[in-house]
Amino acid sequence: MRRIAFLGYYIITTDWAKFAKFVRFVHKESQISLFKLWTYPFVASVKYNISLIEYFLFRFWEKNSEERDQWAGTGFMYEYQKVMNPSPQRATLLNKAKFLEHNAPFIKHRWFVVKNGDYNGLKPFLQQIDGRVVLKNVVGNCGIGIQAVDSSADNIEKIIALAKRNHLTLAEEYIVQNKDLMRLSPSGLNTVRIMTQIVEGSVVLLGARLRISVDSIVDNLAAGNMAALIDEKTGIITQAAVYSDITKQPAWVHPVTKEKIVGFQVPYWDEVIEKVKVIALYNQENRSVGWDIAVTDSGVDFVEGNHDWCKLVYQLPAGKGFKNELLKYVQEFF
Secondary structure: OHHHHHHHHHHHHOOHHHHHHHHHHHHHHHOOOHHHHHHHHHHHHHHHOOOOOHHHHOOHHHOOHHHHOOOOOHHHHHHHHHHHOOOOOOHHHHOHHHHHHHOHHHOOOOEEEOEOOEOOOHHHHHHHOOOEEEEEOOOOOOOOOOEEEEOOHHHHHHHHHHHHHOOOOEEEEOOOOOHHHHHHOOOOOOOEEEEEEEEOOEEEEEEEEEEEOOOOOOOOHHHOOEEEEEOOOOOEEOOOEEOOOOOOOOEOEOOOOOOEOOOOEOOOHHHHHHHHHHHHHHOOOOOEEEEEEEEEOOEEEEEEEEOOOOHHHHHHHHOOOOHHHHHHHHHHHO
């Protein structure tokens, strides 16, 4: 019955324009009938606990049942993350302001939280910042609504008005990324996403990915950007970056800057790994977290932690499903 309930949720939340676009693309590429491509995702959704769109994102039309069963879809991840990061423990990850306050020892950049609708304190904060600031909703996700603006003196009142108008209550100092990452993609902050799992007081790394902006101020896959697989031992990208749009080919070089993606060395990799293990233990009441990590010219900074870290960023860059890897930690619940 839970699978049927999930299917109802998927039907309501599906982007049907994107679904139709993917149907047409796969029909053209594979010659599978339009009827099958409109109906098979519903069957697969119930059988494999995936969303309708994930039938295409996971390329299920190319896979047999054994291969399909390896992929962790929306339904599975919802149940897994509810067990790993239960309420109220996940509160420090749900709210960006709470995350910053709780994890202040790991945060290098400055921030200000507007509380009780009082924007007066924002002005002195902006006056301290030399450069750009990022305005966010404290409970936003997927980069939606984020504004990056110049904090020069003659712009401060405009920034405050913008924040009020859009109900943006978190202001952060703009993080200037490492020069190598800037050369790869200067349009936005390209963060490392590392998924960690706490097992009997120790940290297991589930995977590492570089989220790469494509002419965008954010680096989220959902905003049209890319993600690439990082070798956890070396910090080197080993495979072409992928989009969450199946009509786009994987990229060996950045489409705008023409810098090589495969072979790219993430700077300060030893420090990235060392610090993500420390912060994971510091937050071990949440057992499985997706950390967004900025790398600057002076080292590592943390942007946020995600209790509902993305199964697409996790699996698509590797071109394989990792459900069985996750099942090792939650077998008693499934």
